[in-house]
Amino acid sequence: MDCVQQGRRLDASADARAHAWHSRRARAQGCAGHTGDTMQDFSNLTFNQDHGRSMRRQALDHDVATGQKMIIYAVLINLLVLGMTVALPSANLMPDIGGLLLLGGWVLSFAAGVVALLGLMRIGKGFEWPVIGRLALAVLAFLPCISLLMLLSINARATAHLKAAGYQVGLMGARPKH
Structure with missing residues (x-):
């Protein structure tokens, strides 16, 4: 017994x-x-005191993953707009069509800035950056070429973080870990 x-x-x-x-x-x-x-x-009974912290970390990692997807879409839109601004002046289009395409480029550029802004806020929350830093990045998200370089840099940082957290990261962002 x-x-x-x-x-x-x-x-x-x-x-x-x-x-x-x-x-x-x-x-x-x-x-x-x-x-x-x-x-x-x-x-000698021990409890998992880190459980609450790990649940919080998983939620923050999820914010980084969703923010990274938004940033990737913003980068693709920025590349499309950059291609349009380079290719359109030499296309010899009628002024009306060329003007509409340039206006469409400006609208796409603004949309890329909004998507980048949302992605930066999610990543900033996941990395626990201070609000002032997130606001500075938000301003940079609307500057044409600077935003592209900034977004690529933050995307690389998010990719390294997500890989270290156990996510599988592909060309279009992170896939949830199983």
């Missing part, structure tokens, strides 16, 4: 002598923490 079986709590109707016999026998066998009523030793 082991310590736990010997140390069962006895009902009030149980014989006191049997209880005393179990207690003496448990002490003789060296069951730690035996008090007479129970013989379970919880002194």
